Every structure is written in C-alpha cells, then in structure tokens.
Amino acid sequence: MSRGENSNFLSRALFFGILEIGLVIILFGRMYYLQIFEGSRYHLLAEGNRIFSRPLVPLRGQIYDRNGNVLVENETSFRLLLLVDKKKDIESTLAAIEEVITLSSEEKEEILKKVVKKHSIDAIVVKDGLTWEEVSAIELHATDLPGISLEVGARRHYPLLSKGAHVLGYVASPSEKEEEEDPTLAIPGLKMGKVGLEKYLDQRLRGTPGYRAFEVNARRKIVRDLNQNESLSGEDIHLTLDGRLQKYASEVLSEYESASAVVLDIQSGEILALVSIPSFDPNLFPLGISHHDWGELRDNPYVPMTNKAISGLYPPGSTIKMFVALAALEAGIIDKKTTVHCPGYFYVGDHPFHCWKKHGHGSINVSNAISESCDVFFYEIAKRVGIDRLSATFKMVGLGEGGLEGFPHCKKGLVPTKEWKKDKKNANWTLSDTIMTSIGQGYMQASPLELAVVIARLVGGKKVIPHLEGRENPSFENLGFNPEHLELIKEAMANTTNSPLGTAFFGRIQQEGKEMGGKTGTSQVRRITLEQRRAGQTKTNHLAWKYREHGLFVGYAPIHNPRYAIAVVVEHGGGPRGAIQAARDILLKAQLLEEESK
Amino acid sequence: MMDPRIFHKLFQLNWGIISLVFLISAIGWGLLISAGGGDAHIWAFKQMMRFGIGLGIMFVIALTDLRWWLRFSYVFYGLSFLLLCAVEVMGFIGMGAQRWIDLYVLQLQPSELMKIALIMALARYFHSQSQPISLSKLIPPLLLVLMPTFLVLKQPDLGTAMVLLMSGGALFFLAGVSLWAFGAALVVAGASIPLLWTFLHDYQKQRIFMFFDPSQDTHGAGYHITQSKIALGSGGFWGKGYMQGTQAYLNFIPEKQTDFIFTLLCEEWGFLGGSVLILLYSLLILLCSRVALTTQNDFGRYVVSGITMTFFLYMFINIAMVMGLLPVVGIPLPLVSYGGTAMLTLLMGFGFILNVGLHQTLKVPRLSIGIL
Numbered sequence: 001m002s003r004g005e006n007s008n009f010l011s012r013a014l015f016f017g018i019l020e021i022g023l024v025i026i027l028f029g030r031m032y033y034l035q036i037f038e039g040s041r042y043h044l045l046a047e048g049n050r051i052f053s054r055p056l057v058p059l060r061g062q063i064y065d066r067n068g069n070v071l072v073e074n075e076t077s078f079r080l081l082l083l084v085d086k087k088k089d090i091e092s093t094l095a096a097i098e099e100v101i102t103l104s105s106e107e108k109e110e111i112l113k114k115v116v117k118k119h120s121i122d123a124i125v126v127k128d129g130l131t132w133e134e135v136s137a138i139e140l141h142a143t144d145l146p147g148i149s150l151e152v153g154a155r156r157h158y159p160l161l162s163k164g165a166h167v168l169g170y171v172a173s174p175s176e177k178e179e180e181e182d183p184t185l186a187i188p189g190l191k192m193g194k195v196g197l198e199k200y201l202d203q204r205l206r207g208t209p210g211y212r213a214f215e216v217n218a219r220r221k222i223v224r225d226l227n228q229n230e231s232l233s234g235e236d237i238h239l240t241l242d243g244r245l246q247k248y249a250s251e252v253l254s255e256y257e258s259a260s261a262v263v264l265d266i267q268s269g270e271i272l273a274l275v276s277i278p279s280f281d282p283n284l285f286p287l288g289i290s291h292h293d294w295g296e297l298r299d300n301p302y303v304p305m306t307n308k309a310i311s312g313l314y315p316p317g318s319t320i321k322m323f324v325a326l327a328a329l330e331a332g333i334i335d336k337k338t339t340v341h342c343p344g345y346f347y348v349g350d351h352p353f354h355c356w357k358k359h360g361h362g363s364i365n366v367s368n369a370i371s372e373s374c375d376v377f378f379y380e381i382a383k384r385v386g387i388d389r390l391s392a393t394f395k396m397v398g399l400g401e402g403g404l405e406g407f408p409h410c411k412k413g414l415v416p417t418k419e420w421k422k423d424k425k426n427a428n429w430t431l432s433d434t435i436m437t438s439i440g441q442g443y444m445q446a447s448p449l450e451l452a453v454v455i456a457r458l459v460g461g462k463k464v465i466p467h468l469e470g471r472e473n474p475s476f477e478n479l480g481f482n483p484e485h486l487e488l489i490k491e492a493m494a495n496t497t498n499s500p501l502g503t504a505f506f507g508r509i510q511q512e513g514k515e516m517g518g519k520t521g522t523s524q525v526r527r528i529t530l531e532q533r534r535a536g537q538t539k540t541n542h543l544a545w546k547y548r549e550h551g552l553f554v555g556y557a558p559i560h561n562p563r564y565a566i567a568v569v570v571e572h573g574g575g576p577r578g579a580i581q582a583a584r585d586i587l588l589k590a591q592l593l594e595e596e597s598k
Numbered sequence: 599m600m601d602p603r604i605f606h607k608l609f610q611l612n613w614g615i616i617s618l619v620f621l622i623s624a625i626g627w628g629l630l631i632s633a634g635g636g637d638a639h640i641w642a643f644k645q646m647m648r649f650g651i652g653l654g655i656m657f658v659i660a661l662t663d664l665r666w667w668l669r670f671s672y673v674f675y676g677l678s679f680l681l682l683c684a685v686e687v688m689g690f691i692g693m694g695a696q697r698w699i700d701l702y703v704l705q706l707q708p709s710e711l712m713k714i715a716l717i718m719a720l721a722r723y724f725h726s727q728s729q730p731i732s733l734s735k736l737i738p739p740l741l742l743v744l745m746p747t748f749l750v751l752k753q754p755d756l757g758t759a760m761v762l763l764m765s766g767g768a769l770f771f772l773a774g775v776s777l778w779a780f781g782a783a784l785v786v787a788g789a790s791i792p793l794l795w796t797f798l799h800d801y802q803k804q805r806i807f808m809f810f811d812p813s814q815d816t817h818g819a820g821y822h823i824t825q826s827k828i829a830l831g832s833g834g835f836w837g838k839g840y841m842q843g844t845q846a847y848l849n850f851i852p853e854k855q856t857d858f859i860f861t862l863l864c865e866e867w868g869f870l871g872g873s874v875l876i877l878l879y880s881l882l883i884l885l886c887s888r889v890a891l892t893t894q895n896d897f898g899r900y901v902v903s904g905i906t907m908t909f910f911l912y913m914f915i916n917i918a919m920v921m922g923l924l925p926v927v928g929i930p931l932p933l934v935s936y937g938g939t940a941m942l943t944l945l946m947g948f949g950f951i952l953n954v955g956l957h958q959t960l961k962v963p964r965l966s967i968g969i970l
Contacts, residue, residue: 007729008774009899013891016768016907023914024880028873030921034831035869042831 054123055187058207059154061234063168063197065243066270067597072168072198074154078135079128079189082111083147090115093147097126100141101134106291125188129155129287153189156286160243162279163250166307167241167271167468169196169408170282172289184209191286196307197239197468199408207234239468240270244593249586253277256578257545258571260308262452263590266556266565268473269456269464272590274449276308310402311409313445314569317521318373319554320394320440322458322489325366327393328381329485336488339363342376348431353379370492371502373520375439382438387429390437391417396479397457403449403466413446441524451554451567459556459565461486493517494559497580507580509557514591516584517562518555520576525549548572553579557587564590607661612889612955618882619656619933619948623649625875626934629862632841633855633936641855641936648938652945659949664957667950668722668897675719675742681708682749707939709750709758714947716746716762717769717904724773725897726964731775739770754799757927761911768907769900822858826920830864830872837868855936857928860920875934879913889955895962898954905947 034042063072080097084090094108103111107127114124126148130138138150156171158164171191179186187209193199210231245263253259253275263273280297284290289297297304306312328334344360346353355361355375361368369377382390394400394415402412414420416437418429436442446454449466456464461483462476494517496502497509503520525547551573556562566587570578627642627649634640667674685708723739724731743766751759771780795803829843843865854862864872883906890902912932918924930940 009772009896010891012772012774013887013903016772016903017887020883020910020914024876026923027876027914027917027921030918030923031830031864031869031872031876034827034921035833035864035872036835038831039834042828043834045828046832 054212056210056212056228056231057153057187057189058209058231059233060156060171060191060207061201061205061236063205063237063239065239065241065246066272067242067244068238069243071158071160071164071239071241071243073157073159075157077128077153077155078130079151079153080126080130080134080138081123081149081151081188082126083123083149084115093145094126096145097148100137100145101127101130103127104290107288110288123149123188128153128189151189156191156283158282160247161283162281163247163275164241164243165196165279165282166276166309167196167246167274168282169193169198169200170285171198172285194285195408197237200404200406201237201469205234205237208232237469240265240268240272240470241274241468242272242590242593245586245590246273246275248589249273249275249582250277250279252582252585252589253568253570256570256573256582258302258308259569259573259578259582260312260448261566261568261582261586262309262449263586264452264456264464264466264565266456266460266464266562267462269453269466269476271449271466271468272564273586274307274309274468276306276312278302278304280304307409308569308571309448310404310407311411311447312569312571313411313413313447314550314552314571315442315444315523316399316413316440316446316451317523317550317552318375318439319451319519319521319552319567320444320446321370321373321378321438322493322519323393323397323399323454324378324382324385324390324438325370325489325492326397326458326481326485327390328385329366329488330393330481331385331389333384334366334381336366339365340369340374340377340380342374344376346376346379346435348435351432353432353435367488367492367495368501370489370519371495371499373496373503378438379435382434383431387416387418387434387437390434391415397454398463399446399450399454401450401453403447403453404468407468410449411447413450414443416443440521448567448569451552451569452565455554455556455567456565458486459490459562490517490556490559490562493519493555496520497555498559504553504576504580507577507584509584509588511588513558513560514588515559516555516557516587517559518553518566518580518583520580521552521554522549522575523552525572545572548574551576551579553583555583555587557591563594604661607956608657610956611660611952612885615882615885615889615948615952615955618878618885619945622875622878622882622933625863625878626859626931626936628840629859629866629934630855630936632843632866633859633862636841645936645941648941649945652942655942656945656949656952659946660952660956662953664895664898664953664960665962667718667901667953668725668962671715671718671722675715678708678711678715679746682712682746684708685753686749709746709753709755709762710939710943712746712750713758713762713765713908714905714943714950716742716766717901717908718950720766720769720773721897721900721904724769724900725895725962727773729774731773733779736770736775736779739766742766751794751797754797754802755928756798756802757915757929760927761908761915761929764911765904765908769904772900772903822926823922826858826861827922830861830921833865833868833871835869837864837866837871840866842866856930857916857926857935858920859935860917860931863934876913876917879932883910883913886951889951889958893954893958895957895960897962898957898960902951902954905951909944909947 065071172194174185174192193202211229214225260276341363342361344355361374364374400413400415402410404410421429464476497504509516551570554567556565566583568579568583630642631638747759747762886906890899893899915929916931
C-alpha cells in the first residue's frame, strides 16, 4: 500500500479505532443496564408516570349597561373534575363519588357519554356549580376518590333574571355537534353563548384558553404542576341598554300574556330597552337546564324562548299610515290641505273595504286622517300613489331591514312589491293588494324593532342604524325628506295622543313637557266575516285569545326635541289599548330616568 | 449529453456507505412518524424531503474533482466563518439561543456548516505541511479551530463547540502532531476550565450539575434525564411495540423528535432496536474508516477521518446523553433526529467521503500557502 507522507497516520488511526470500539461497548453496556438489568424497575416507574395536560377555561367578559351597571357577571363557583384514565374504572369511581354527593341520572348519563368520546386520558366535568356542602364533603373524602380534582371557576349570572333574558341571551355547554365543528370548544367547563348578545358577541366575550400540565401518580392524584399558561379573559362589553329602563319595561309588559317592546334613542340609534314577554330565567341554563324546566319552557303556548321584539313579525296595521302619507306628500300627490271624503267604505270594483268608523269621517285631511286613523283616506291616496312608490318609501325608512345585522334570530319583515308577488305567489298585483298594504295588512310584515327604527327615522329624518353597543355618536346620512312633510306628520302623531279626537287621547302623557306622539295600530289575525259584520260585530275582543287582533303602538317623546322612539306590540291584545298604556308608561319612565341622571 | 464517465463514476461509488446512510435515515422516518402520533405530516414527510435534497447534494459533491475542493477549502472555511459571525449580528433568537440565520426558505445553522469547513481547512493545512510539524506551524490551525469554537460557545451551543474542538483535536492527532504538544494542550485546557465556566449560561451549568446528581431536581434539567431513563429502561428487551411508547406519547420525553429520539426508539423497540441502530452506525463508521485507511493522499485521508470522527462523536454523545452518561448538551442523533441543516451537513459530509473513496489513488499536489 502506498501512502502519504504522514507515517504516523496508520498507528494513530488504529488508536482511534480501538477507542471508538471501547466507547461503543460502553453504550451497549449502559443500554443493557437500563433495559435489561433495571428494565422491570423502570417499567414500573413508567406505569406510574402520567402527565395530564389540559386547557384552562378563560374568564368570560362581563356585560355592562350604559350607566356601568352590570347586566351579566361571573360568580365564583366550584366544579368537580374527573381525570379519566382508563375507561373501565369510571363506573366504580362514579359510585365512589355518589357516596359523597348526589348526581342525578341525567348528570350520570351525560358523564358516561363524555367518557366514551374522550381520548385515553382527559378531564371531564362531573358536576358544575357545587354547593358549599358538596365542596366540603368532597374535600373531606378526597383521598378515597381517585382522579378527582376541585376547580375554582366562574359561573355566569344574570342579575336582571328574566327581565333581560332575550336580549342578553345565555351561555351553556357546547353541544356535541358544536364541539365537532369547533374542537377548541371541547374544554371541560367551557360555556359558550347560545342566543342573544352572549352568542352575538361570543368570540369577544370568550377569551383565550390557558393551559395547564401536571403530573399525576398511579392513583391519579396530582403530584405536581409542570407548567401553566394563564388564560386570557374575554373582553368586557358596554351596552347601550339602560338596565333600569329594561327592567321597568319588562315589568310594565308583564301585565300581558304575550308582548314585546323596543325603545331607541332617536338621534344615535342606541337601543335602550328590548323586551319580550313572557320571558325565562337565563340563570337556568349555564349549569344545564333540567328536562323538567326545559319541557315547561318549550311547551308554553306563549313561546317564552322567542325574542318577539326582533323575531316576531306582525302586520303593522295602521302604524304604517304615516309612511303612506309621507309617500303621497313626497310624490306631490297630496298636500296638507288635500281632503278625501270618507263615507265609511271604499269600493274596489264591487268589493267594499271598510273604515274602522262605520259611518265614516266625512271630509278629512291628512293630519286628521293620521290622528283619527281614517282608513278610507289612505285607501284613496294609496290608490293614487301606487304600490311602487309606497314600497320604495317603506324600504327607505327601514321596513324589511331587520335592524340588527347578524344578531341571532333577528328577522326581516316584508315589504311586498309587484315583483315579489309575481315571484312568490305567481299572481299579478291588484288594487286590493295596494289597499290592504296601505293599512299595514295583507302581505305587510314588520318586527317591533323595525317599527321602532322607522319611527326614529321619521322623527329624526336621518337614517339611524339601531345598535346595542358603542357609545360614540355616529353621524347618519339624511334621508332627504322634505322637513315640512316630516313636521306635518309629527304634528299629526302628536295630535293622535293629545287631541281629544285622537285615537290614543286616553293614553296621553299628561306631564307638561313630556308629552308623547304616536300612532295606534291593530292587526287582524282573522278576518271578520261578512256575517259577523252584519251582526254588528266589528271588534274581536270577545273571541278566544288566539283569534284576537294584535294591538300595536309606535310613538316618540317628548314631542318637542324628540329623544325616544318606541314600538310596542301586545299580541292578541284585542286592540291597541294595552300597547298605548305600556308605551306611555315606558316613555315617561325613560324621560324621568334621564332627568334623574342629570 | 451526459458525460459517460459520470456513469462509470456512479458505478464506482461506495454503495455500501450509501445503503447504510439510507437505511439509518429510513429508521429515522419511522421513528418520526411514531413521534408524531402516527401522523407523517408532522415531521416525517418534511424530513424525507430534506433527505431527498441532501442526497442530491451528496451525489453532486461525490462526483466532483477532489482537487477542486482542496483548492477552495479555505474559501469554504472563510464563508462559513463569516456566516457564523453574521449569526452574532443578525441571527435571531431561536429556543433562547442564537444559532440560526433565516434564509426565508430554510433556517441555516452556520455552526453545522462550520463542522465540515473546519475539517476541510485543517485537512488542507496539514496536507501541505511536511513531517514532522514544528510547533510554530501549529499556531494557524489552532486559530482555525479556536475562532469558530469560541463563536459557537458564545451562541451558546456547548455541544457543537465540543464537537468542533474534539474533531479538530482528532485531526491534529492524526496529522502526526507530537504527543508532547497534546500533553501541553491538556494542561492549558485544564487550567482554563474555570475561565470557560464563566462563559457558560446558567442553564448549561445547571445541566452539568444535574448530570452529576439528577435525582436532586426532578422538575427542571434533571427531570429530562430521569424521564428519558425511565422511558428507555421501560422498553426492556423487546420494546413496547411500534407507536406503543406511552412515555413519548404522554410528552414525558422532551424534544422526542430531535435530541431524545433514541429514547423513543429504545422504548418502542427495546434493547433489540437500540442495538440494531448502534450496530448500523458502527458498520457505517467502519466502512468510512476503511476509505480513510486505503486512501493514498493526505488531504483525502484527513477529510474522511475528520468527518467520520464528527459522525462518531454525534452518535456517541447523543446516545450517551439520553442514557444519562453525559450531560444534556443538545447534540442530535445523526441522520435520525428531526432537523434540516444537520441532515444537509451530514449528507454533504458523506458526499466528501464518497468523493475521496472515488479518488483514492489520486496524487494530490501540495499547494502553496496562499488562500487559493
């Protein structure tokens, strides 16, 4: 073998070779020692070795009203967690737990269902919202209960109880389906917004989960914490709602079986109160509602779980008449002096449409037609204006908009057009349709929120957008209506309540400077048949509750420098009387509260 | 058209080495799939892609002319050194230590490149010296070793600094530096230990403390060693079976896909699996050493022995470390641990070994002292 110049290389390389062989033998020796000689000892150690790591539930943001009063808060609560290791011993563990605290069969069923879903090692919530007795009982028996741990958490509490339930919503544990769609929800003890603001603002309220890793021994007792990442609390939310007004409005409307109301700030579009009756206690939900309670809520014929203020759609009835008048005034078809003769009926072909006043209003102008709610006047001018211009004006003021974009269950009303009828009913628009539309019957539908918004826009002349959050004063675009026309209609609305001939005179606000203006409405649930009319029956008061007409009232206050817009619907009220009284009380209260704050 | 000589050269490559490199890497992929809980997307696929790229580079290096590399070895060293300095300037903090340069496509670890560059530079230097080497001629190569070692130590990367120092020392030894000089160096090194100690970060000092008494603290540094030993020991002779390693799955083993992957192997495949891997490594080292012994030019011999020594050091330090024989210093298991630059440098290194193997009988002239 020929070689390079370095003659030492071979011997020195040999030295390295022997060294390397020696080192490799050491590796083998060590491996033999660990795996064969000490193997069974390490095997036992490995068996006992268990690390649980699990996400921590972040603290949900709290919700405050416009005055900084808390509407949704977190209360300290304890929950019992079980670290599920091997599925087989879950039954005996549960039996041991049951000797200490009681678990309902529903709760046990829920736990077993969760265990099946979990991976080999995880924590599940056995019971949330433990009482002090339960906490101390568990602590006393902790050593007999393998795998359990007590965790301090927060329980959602709604101090308004049923009085803010619909708008605020509630939280509850995610359903199986929700957890499948979003695995980040599968945190033991995490609650998510299910409805209302809790759902609408869920992402912001929820916060970011932290993380905790800890080592447990063979008996699943925590030996020590390995590391912990604190979770980040969710955002606190400040609403435009006034808790006091919300509460008061709920109390006022509680007189009725089924009703709803919305109060808006005319200038800013801030929603001050949003009420739906009957209601429910949202505090039933965070810890899981019982089958019994849920059954009662579900089977109640007055649908307490539905937020009627935003998802109840009603024929707006006569509350729409101001906008028919506005369309006619803006189109130049009438002015304030134009009169129409009302004999009490109006013929389309040979079909009569009646005025609510059997013998008619005689010759009547637009202002009195609004305050006295003459139907024939509006039949006549609607005929002249035509459905195209009517529906355009309705849409312009916000009918059919819904109001709260993205809010759970916020529904949009309906403004019928020729195209709509052709499309949906496959029929041509008729004059009768226009006549029905002019008094807010027929196809017309609106939610109480939409009705409050259209009043705010009519009175303020600006395109306000209703909202529940954010206190900065937004600037809204002008709707471009002639201010004189708006003034005329507002005056007519003021007369509705304040002139002795007005349809709502009896329900006026009598305090000087706090007077309200408004418009009544009734919407037929069932048409009055010809025979009934012949028999002299034009009212439905004595019919069974569910066949009675809905009573509506839309209004604003005070009549000088208006600040508040309101819409009230009393379902099957048999007429607007109840709605008028409720609106009066709420509008007066709003003004008194404002004075109080000053 | 491709040069037909290329095919001839390909045929002549040391396919034994190539097969072993592939086999060991493939074992690594299997382990990475297990470390990812059965999901190859987490680590294994990426590692395979890197292996593919590295393999290409390996073949290119293997088929080039050895003399060309001799010529450019100082330039290679200089560039690596500049990159290493650049880490100091613009490198960002990765895992608390400055080791990476972000090249947007991959994060480059210049200390990895330096391992090869240092060997090349030293090989060229010693290749150009006539025997015996006088003491004064040892100053330039000493600087070649110490400058990058100091920078790497400062990053701080104790493991890589040790490997640079040890593989550099091995080349000094193989180059025929007199044993007296080594004795003197050991004395100097012993005297400078207190000085070096002050350079170490707290966590490095802690790891060394923990090495001597791991039971003292089972939470921090010692915790890793203890857990690694438990996992490894619990594998027994046959192991717990592929993907059945509870300790790795439960995250008892830190960095199970990188530095502690040998623990995963031993937990799942037992003493048997660990032995097979060590034997494969040994065989690979044996084949490489044979190339060094049968090569007739000094440059080639030095390059091959240097790279082989580095490879051995990696293998030994990593396995000894996870078994609690050496402190935890952050050395990956070669070809198996998850990591981009380590894989690329290793395959580059094997490229050079194959290259020398092809040119064993080549006469390589000495170069003058200049840079090129």
